[in-house]
Amino acid sequence: MARLGMDFFHRQVDEVARDMVGKVIFRRMADGSVISERIAETEAYGGEEDLACHASKGRTKRTELLYGKCGVMYVYLCYGMHWLMNVVTGEEEQPQGVLIRAGEKYDGPAKLTKHLGVDGSFNGRDICSDPEIWIEDDGYRPRIIEAPRVGIDYAGEYWKNIKRRFIAVKGE
DNA sequence: TTAGTGATATCC
DNA sequence: GATATCACTAAA
Numbered sequence: 001m002a003r004l005g006m007d008f009f010h011r012q013v014d015e016v017a018r019d020m021v022g023k024v025i026f027r028r029m030a031d032g033s034v035i036s037e038r039i040a041e042t043e044a045y046g047g048e049e050d051l052a053c054h055a056s057k058g059r060t061k062r063t064e065l066l067y068g069k070c071g072v073m074y075v076y077l078c079y080g081m082h083w084l085m086n087v088v089t090g091e092e093e094q095p096q097g098v099l100i101r102a103g104e105k106y107d108g109p110a111k112l113t114k115h116l117g118v119d120g121s122f123n124g125r126d127i128c129s130d131p132e133i134w135i136e137d138d139g140y141r142p143r144i145i146e147a148p149r150v151g152i153d154y155a156g157e158y159w160k161n162i163k164r165r166f167i168a169v170k171g172e
Numbered sequence: 173t174t175a176g177t178g179a180t181a182t183c184c
Numbered sequence: 185g186a187t188a189t190c191a192c193t194a195a196a
Contacts, residue, residue: 057181078177080178
């Protein structure tokens with residue numbers, strides 16, 4: 001087991017998103033217990049031209065984190081009730097991030113964050129050094145399917161259709 | 173298919 | 185200050 005560090009996230013967002021599939025996310029709860037969940041699905045967002053990336057519309061208070069240091073969590077409240085969890089990747093000054101969409105047992109971005117107890121208080125934390133949440137590589141290497149991202153109809157035909165979504169194949 | 177929900181951004 | 189938007193889920 002090896003905890004993922006800065007070097008893992010300091011790469012092209014597409015590579016990081018792909019490599020994160022199959023890794024295990026750990027969470028130390030307030031009562032001291034530790035739960036884990038293998039990542040089954042991610043999506044890559046980023047590049048200044050990526051219309052699906054929040055930061056494409058301009059650098060704002062909210063998206064500021066995406067321009068910052070890699071390894072930092074970007075947690076965002078969607079539709080007033082769902083927390084979505086991302087990890088910033090790549091160079092500083094480049095808005096890039098990986099959305100963690102699903103775990104093996106918790107399929108769906110908001111279900112995953114709910115299970116892990118991740119909310120707005122995790123926004124801006126460094127997943128490489130935070131004592132309450134981290135990601136490890138246990139050597140598992142699933143076969144990975146690439147697919148178009150979902151839920152970004154507003155981003156236009158091109159960005160809607162490119163394959164920046166990575167899904168683990170079960171049982172391999 | 174649609175109702176629910178609230179932070180953020182954008183427009184007065 | 186007000187409105188429009190949104191990387192979703194559950195219920196029907």
